Amino acid sequence: MELVKGANAPIAAGEVRVAVVAAAAVDVAALLLTPAGKVRSDTDFVFYNQPTAPGVEVHPPDAIRIVPGAVPSDIDKIVVTASLDGSGPADWGQAGPLRISVTDGATGAVLATFVPTGLGPETALIACELYRRQGAWKVRAVGQGYDNGLAGIAADFGITVDDAPPSTSQPVSPPVAPGSALTASSGQPHAGQQHAAPQPNAAPRPHIEQLPAAPQPYAQQPPAAPVVAQHPAATPYSAPAQHSAAASQFGQPTLSLDKGRVSLRKNETVSLTKHGAPLLSRVRMGLGWDPAVQGRNIDLDASVIAYDNRAKKLVNVWFLKQEAFKGVIRHSGDNLTGHGEGDDEVITVDLTALPPEVYALVFTVNSFAGHKFDQVSRAYCRLVDDQSDTELVRFELSKGEPTTGVFMCMLTRGTHGWNMTALGEYAKGMTVRKMIDPGKRFVLTTL
Incomplete structure (x- = not known):
């Protein structure tokens, strides 16, 4: 049966x-909706990163069972969607x-077909919906398009795509002292709670917007030239300087790119400004990992805040x-396995086009599917000059x-350009x- 937009047909197949x-x-x-038209929780969103729910299963890339x-x-x-x-x-x-x-899964018999029309700038659409009557x-047959992609559809049905700013009554952990342990934890989904490290019972302080002495904008900070570390020329990467993380303020560079590529250790910072060279403009942050057990698929997700x-x-x-600031930051898309050589996911940033209010970019890797990092080997990040395809920094x-x-x-952002700090801190967070x-x-500890 060929359906037109808005038409319906019975489904008798098991x-x-x-x-x-x-x-x-x-x-x-697919999204599983209650009579109120909303999901019960994020687990009712069935897609490539979460392919099953009771009675519903994604068969990537183009089918739902x-x-x-x-x-x-x-x-x-059950709302079925299709996105580019x-x-x-x-x-x-x-x-x-x-x-x-729509076909009978047992016999292959066609139950209904539908050709959406009138689509233009949309990148995702609700294809059809199965419902009880x-x-x-x-x-x-639905065919409703969305120009903000799958995220727009998900948000309409109650999926939290992005966090709202926290209320002023919500505690935020104070920055830890430079060189001390940096840890993070979170409680129930979407609670947004965290605890200062290493004392989980430390008293909270007011939300950062209430701080009596707010840090001055980075453009007004007094200039401070980075300390340049010496690196042995024989190593393929510049060897990190032997220094205590507490010797300088966290986030202040003690390494530079002057002698070539740099391999960072945890909490070390390198200046991305090379003397005598133009400032970096477009860079790629490549993130990669492999399953610790041969043959397993490990689905991790790279992100930036x-x-x-x-x-x-x-x-x-x-x-x-997958993008922000009109494409100034772009995500390469999702890698579902972690297999293969090279970067699993890439985030590209045009540093020169970032809005001036952007002070820091924090890169994370998370497991929406619940895989844990003790199941992962060879996890790394590397910064690449996108214009010359030259690797600059690896951690x-x-x-x-x-x-x-x-x-x-x-x-x-530093006084003379951008800096990169290796973090390597684990946290409880599936997204x-x-x-x-x-x-x-x-971010607070660098100010």
């Missing part, structure tokens, strides 16, 4: 397959026509929101811990949203 056929590469997803009899009784509707994966056309207007087919299931010079979050870029984690998040590194408040401590 197993249903919804597929999207398009000329461009697509990602399909639904067993109506296994869907929880408090779920009234970012590797091809910019929107559905350029991607050309697509067709949605008087004890039976039906399918409805932009903060201002009071440690207020401005934006975060991750697999559900490798020495060992993994049984947590779902890690702060990898941080870029901060970057849980890392926003704990990440403030790194």
Whole structure:
């Protein structure tokens, strides 16, 4: 049966397959909705990073399997979406026509088809929905487009895509002393709580906007030339200087790029300004990892959080929101396995085009699927000059811990240009949203 937009048809099959056929590469997803039209929790969002829910399963990249009899009784509707994966056309207007087919999963018989029309600047759409009606299931053709991608659809149905600014009553851990241990933890999902390290019962202080002596903007800080470390010429990377992390303020450079590429240790900072060379403009932060057990797939997600010079979050870029500031920060997309050589995910930043209020960029890696870092080997981040394709800085984690998040590194504005600090601090956070408040401590300690 060929459906037009808004039309419906009965679904009597015990197993249903919804597929999207398009000329461009697509990602399909599904949301399980209550009669109120919202998800019960983030677990009702079924997509490539979370491919199963009761009665619903994603078959990447273009199909959803639904067993109506296994869907929880408090779920009234299943919304099936299709979004462009970012590797091809910019929107559905350029991607050309697509067709949605609903078939009997057991026999392959076609139950309904639908061709959405009138699409233009949209990058994602609600393809169709399966819903209960008087004890039976039906399918409805929808074809509603969204120009803000899958994130826009998810947000409409109650998925928290981005954190709202914390209330002024919420405690924020004070910055730790330079050179001391930097740790972060979080409680229940979306609680946004954190504890100062290493004393989890330390008394909270007011929210950062209430601090009586706010730090001056970075542009007004007095100039301080970085200390340049000497590196042996025989090593492929510049050897880090032998110094105590407490010898200088956290985030102030003690290394430079003057003698070539630098391999950082935890808490070390390198100036990204090379004497006699132009300032860096466009850079890539490559993040990589491998499964610790041969043959396993480890799905981790690279993200970045932009903060201002009071440690207020401005934006975060991750697999559900792959660009910010009109493309000044861009995410390469999601890697679902961790297998293969080279960077697993890449975040590109045009440093010269960043808004002036961006003071720090904190890069994280998280596991939405719950994989922990003691299951990961060879995790690293590396900064590459995007114009010359030259690797500038590398930082490798020495060992993994049984947590779902890690702060990898941080870029901060300095008097003479940008600096990069190796962090390597583990945290409890399956998405970057849980890392926003704990990440403030790194920024505050540099001010």
